[in-house]
Amino acid sequence: MAVISLRSFPLVSDPNDGILTVRIESQPKTKDNSGTGSLRICRNMKELRQLHGQITKKGLAQAPLSVTKLITACAEMATFESLSYARKAFELFREDQGATGSLFMWNSLIRGYSFAGNGNEAILLYLRMVIEGITPDHYTFPFLLSACTKTAAFREGFQVHGSLIKKGLMEDIFIQNSLIHFYAECGEIDSARRVFDEMSERNVVSWTSLICGYARGDHSREAVSLFFEMVATGVRPNSVTMACVISACADLRDLNLGERVCAFIGESGVELNAVLVNALVDMYMKCGVIESAKRLFDECSDRNLVMYNTIVSNYVHQGMAREVLAILGEMLRIGPRPDRITVMAAISASAQLGDLASGKGWHGYIFRNGLESWNAVSNAIIDMYMKCGEPERACKVFGFMSNKTVVSWNSVIAGFIRNGDIRSAWRIFSEMPESDLVSWNTIIGALVQESWFEEAVELFRVMQSEGMKADRVTMVGVTSACGYLGTLDLANWVHSYIEKNDIQCDMRLSTALVDMYARCGDPQRSMQVFNKMKERDVSAWTAAIGAMAMEGNGERAIELFDEMLRQGVKPDSVAFVGVLTACSHCGLVNQGQHLFRSMDVHGISPQVVHYGCMVDLLGRAGLLREAHDLIESMTVEPNDVVWGALLAACRTHNNVELAAYAAERIMELEPERTGIHVLLSNIYASARKWTDVARVRLQLKEKGLQKVPGSSLIEVNGINHEFISSDESHPQMAYITGMLHEINCRLKIAGHVPDLANVLLDVDEQEKEYLLGRHSEKLAMAFGLISTGRGVPIRVVKNLRMCTDCHSFAKLVSKIYGREIVVRDNIRFHFFRQGSCSCRDYW
Template sequence: MASFDSLLLKCSRLSHIKQLQAHLLITGQFQFCPSRATKLLELCSVSSAGDLTYAVSLFRRLQTPSTNDWNAVLRGIAQSSKPTKAIAWYKTLCGSPQKVDALSCSFSLKACARALARSEARQIHSQIVRSGFGVDVLLQTTLLDVYAKVGDLNCAERVFDEMGRRDIAAWNALIAGLAQGSRPTEAISLFKRMKEEEGLKPNEVTVLGALSACSQLGALKEGEKIHRYVIDEQLDMITVVCNAVIDMYGKCGFVDKAYWVFHNMKCRKCLITWNTIIMAFAMHGEACRALELFHQMSKAGVNPDTVSYLGVLCACNHAGLVDDGFRLFNSMRGCGVVPNVKHYGSVVDLLGRAGRLEEAYEIIDSMPMYPDVVLWQSLLGACKTYGNVEMAEMASRKLVEMGSNHCGDFVLLSNVYASYERWDDVRRVREAMRKRDVKKIPGFSYTEVDGVIHKFINGDQSHDEWRRIYAKLDEIKFKMKPYGYVAKTSVVLHDIGEEDKENVLYYHSEKLAVAFGLISTNEDTPIQVIKNLRICWDCHVVIKLISKIYNREIVVRDRARFHRFKEGFCSCKDYW
């Protein structure tokens, strides 16, 4: 008879595993050769030929299952579509006569990461400390990865700091966790420290985390350094890395650089590659180029999916191409792509931006699925733009009925009332916000100067250079007078004097960031600003004038899109 291991290798179907199990039972090896039973369990739990349900039934036949047997099934369940069952299996193991080992903890932690089970991960961490497994580098790395993925970054950092020896996987886990956990500045700092101070060589996973952080911050200089490293180390032969570089350049405001990377890729372009560049053009308002690429991908044999259609619909939104957007939306089903709520939301936004509010409402009313809060928020935003009080109130009621407690819902309705100077209604909305404990999200902006990220909030005086920044804003205010600039104080939601309203407007975070850019960079250097909210009308007018007066190119990325200001004009053509 062939050796047991060679027979295992030949098991390509569940029927083969059953035949082998029958042989072990007949020969008595299933009970008296524990290692063979364990290997059979591993094959049945983890391999494509196996079946978890059958693996559990095999396990139940064992009179005294070993820790290895428990682990074999635990590993399979942790990798399955129901990782929470692995956590339950681990708890059962803890109550059995068998002892938990480092592998048991590792498989369970991986299940916690997939299930985002934070409290269970902490309990397993305690078990690791009590059992003395804390010195296991691989287990520490797994623990760090879990904390990073469940968003407990403080615990992740603590595990990282306590590690006696850190491998590349530990650095990667923390960099990715910081980047995905809204701490991108720290992710970039950690990437630099790893490379420059520790002398470790970043791999493709490392650069993916660092590029993601650069994308969030609009940190072009750091992103360019990482791109050079990618080229030097030939990581540009990996499609997923090229996709991340394209995304980084797009989100840092340089869509032409993103397209250069896309056009010159040495590796295969996948569907995500096409979607990434299409969405980059959409964010920059380059609808024609987005549409052209959308048609090219079909010719290249890549079938568009729901994300592809969403990208071109967004492009039509930002350019006001209502007919093109409708044509694409109506063609989806014919191409085998079923529209989801996001596509309907994009069409509602498309009509709302164009002022066709009644048609937008009809789309919501006739949808085949229940509209989500985003659709009503899109309609409410359009009502604010076009001053439709009645429809704004209706959309606001719908949002309240759906239990939405987002500050933007209240602020938009308050904006509509304020534009008509209905201050009693503004106060009523603010009182509703107070009763519901709704906090307004403060506006803040980032700008990068000499590789350092500077953050500003509205009315900020915490920056070291705040006096020079405010002096520059005073200079800008004086220089704008000949151009007929008048502050649009109607967007300020307070029943206060005009002068106070102008002061509130004039110290918005994006204006502070642009002023800092003017005093901190050379005259031929573009100024880049990332803002967490949509840019307001007044800031848009002011930055257009700044670009003309100071002959500076200014790129602002707000929550919805990019605005490229040059010679007094904006790439959005005042349509946003």
């Protein structure tokens, strides 16, 4: 790889090197014995005033030539003081002589104001000149267009373009170059290109102005292409051309292209100056060639503040915070004085490291040097203190800010969220005088992160009512919330909102939609979204695999995993969790074991969650001894989830002894887990060991723990209805009871016999049958039948695992009533259609 080295080129600094070269109107040369010729060599206003005084004593102060040279000298200094002096001399001349002043005087003043950055005054002078009947010439317009450029006066510049066409001055190359520069700087790159294309003659300034316009306007590819076109026509680039095109390569992060461009530095004889070296350092940093960038930086003997800022800012973006602080230490010793960009990099580096001492030190430097008045600096300090776990200090900085911008408020909100204080973040959000999209996205994302899904969706509705348009980031948070809520109607509405509002579905949002539909029990729609994706990363494939796992389609999940590998996408640990879960849900033991062993091939060490999947896979298949042996051979410490998988399998396969052992391990790890006591109690009850049942339940009572009652949710007409087992408080309970009676009668005719083994209480059979008939999912299904139209799917979400009797109940109801019934329990989805379940009775 070829790398530019400064040893190959002399390093020069040319402060006058710029894009536009404007010719200076020259006066006819005459012999001058008045001393006015020395005005232009005055270095400051003190010298100029002294010389002007001498001219005045000779009685030549109001001579047109003297005034002209005085105005020219002041205009070249281009300071507020010099321009005020020139303007006063100009007005006195006009008053004393009763003349309008020469065109050269007007041009010099316009030029001076333009160079000083006071474009508005330059434009006003031009208008006054025209009103007084003085016709501008081809020297006037480059200065005037420069003034329009510096003040972003697009309308005035556009009118100037019209005047140029009327006056027939559009063939002047200086004016054409000025127009290209004006349009490019105003972001009107198409207009700049039209002027460029109409030029009969072009020089390096013409090409460079357009190239830089493309580079600054996020058209980096076009800038580089135009550069190669320029070189092909035989025009030699200058240092400004090279700096602009190298910056374009940096924006593209294209090292090969950048090195092709750099080859022209030597070929065209361009001398390396500080601006060009800075562009090279920036390109190498952004292309990830850190060593080359640092070598260029170290070799440069003329390192200025801009170059220091370039390298430290890039180090921050690369996450190389220690290198930032090292360079800043050198800068404080021997380099230029840090400015606000420098200290922002220092504060950001301290934040990345969580280095409170360094952050406080730089905060002190900022305070001592009066840099805290910049909002961006104060915002960076707030962010630093928040990341260092010091929200009180961050709030103190925020409180002292005289001009709190939306970014300042957002920094505080994001900081509180990072520190886990969602309530304070919500309070600050509520107090904001004005919020932007980032504010809404931040707080919605935080609510989702804290599992406040209903609040996140509700806040999204408020956001809409306030006229704030959502973007992709917003919708990722909202789709995630919908997925966890499991409400398909809401999911469909959210997807429709995305399509109607032309929100582009990038890879991240598409993946969120795939996951949302999977969690809401619509795997077909999930796969439709997945199949439309043009690009898929490992997260997208994992979401699709998860959708198939939830549907119980383990074979398709494995096919997707294999297809992912064929397309060269490297699986991560989450992808293996998804495919192993699919194998577990479908009893694909051999395939699951093969996938588990293949993790090493992909450089992934099995974690606790992967072992949990394998224990669940073996346990469901009745291989309890193998599952236990796997736990004993784990390379990591088994947690309560792993032992819980074994305990659940023991219940399914009635292994009381191993269940008791697994329960003991769980109670050692998580003694407060209510579900373990309940599950062990149920295992003892299934084995009719009522004494052991009583003992476990007494332990539960002594610890002050209560069994979580079974509850089921069903959404009808946008309203969620919750049913709790054996609870008859629903206002339509009389109709629900009647429907249940009808269902039970029709099920008996079909040959259904209630599985009383699911009632784990020591009561008579009649009581058991009554309790079994009041399970929450049965109440929800009955309500769904009486509340929805014929053929409408019934969707139920249950907080606990579905029992075998309710499973048989749902299969027969789906067949007898011709309804699709979807039940999402705490393990998986069950899709009941025409008397069959997607789990194939394996769950």
